[in-house]
Amino acid sequence: MTAEAAAVAAPFLWLVAGADAAGKSHYHRRNVATRLRLPLVDPGRIARGRWPRAPERHTDEARHRAAATRDALLAARRSFAVETVFASAADLDFLARAKEAGYVTWLTLVGLGSADLAVARAYLRARETGRPAPSPGAIRAGDTGLRERVPSAVPLVDRLMVVDNGERGRALRDVLLFEHGRATWRARDLPDWAVVLFADFLRD
Known part of the structure; x- marks a missing residue:
């Protein structure tokens, strides 16, 4: 099912997850x-x-405002998209509630492969845009939370698309696809970080 068809068939949620600067x-x-x-x-x-x-x-205040906004959209059964570092148990709870509410749920994980790369990219972005970067500790903590929780989202979503954005010259490369909790496609050169992260779902 395409995104366009999914959005017509039922309320549609597309959540894009990844570490800071992923x-x-x-x-x-x-x-x-x-x-x-x-x-x-x-x-x-x-x-x-x-x-x-x-x-x-004001990171915490912004997250609270975002949570209130997405809860209101969910209650109104509107289709919408979310960007998140997916580092909190509240993100899994939100996906479960969307599923219970009858939403078609898609999750894209944009991965870099390491927290060190996320830190480096955050500081590069800060130099280029003037936007302050989170502290290295905050970025690493968020990356750890993301890795701990994303595998638990596999059975909660209709489709999970894994995208590698950590390789120079191969930006936003599709590497793995789950549909209804099962891996249905994988790239031949699946990056090591994805193999480790989703090991429980990739066993033959």
């Missing part, structure tokens, strides 16, 4: 916004819009 917004612009006109709930965007001088100081 490439979530790039993926959303290229693969979601070009296909569907969905409201986007993004804590980072909320922080930059509400507190432009120091968005990094």
Whole structure:
């Protein structure tokens, strides 16, 4: 089923997850916004819009606002997209509630392969845009939380697309696809980080 068909068939949720600076917004612009006109709930965007001088100081407030917005959209049974670092148990609870509410749920994981690469890219982005970078500790903690929780999302979503964005010259490369909890396609050169992360689902 295409995203367009899914959005017509039922309320549709497309969640894009990844560590800080993994490439979530790039993926959303290229693969979601070009296909569907969905409201986007993004804590980072909320922080930059509400507190432009120091968005990094209001991360928790922005996440609370994002959670309230997505809960309201869910209650109204509207289709929408979410960008998240997926580092909290609340993200899994949210997916479970969307499934119970009858949503078609898609999850894209944009992976880099290491927290060190996420830290380096966050600081490169800060130099290029002037946007303050989260602390290395916060980035690494978020990456750890992401890796701990994403495998638990496999049975909660209708489709999970794994995208590798950590290899130079091969940006946003599709490497693995799960449908209804089962791996249905994998790249021949599946990156090691994806093999480790989804090992329980890739055993023959």
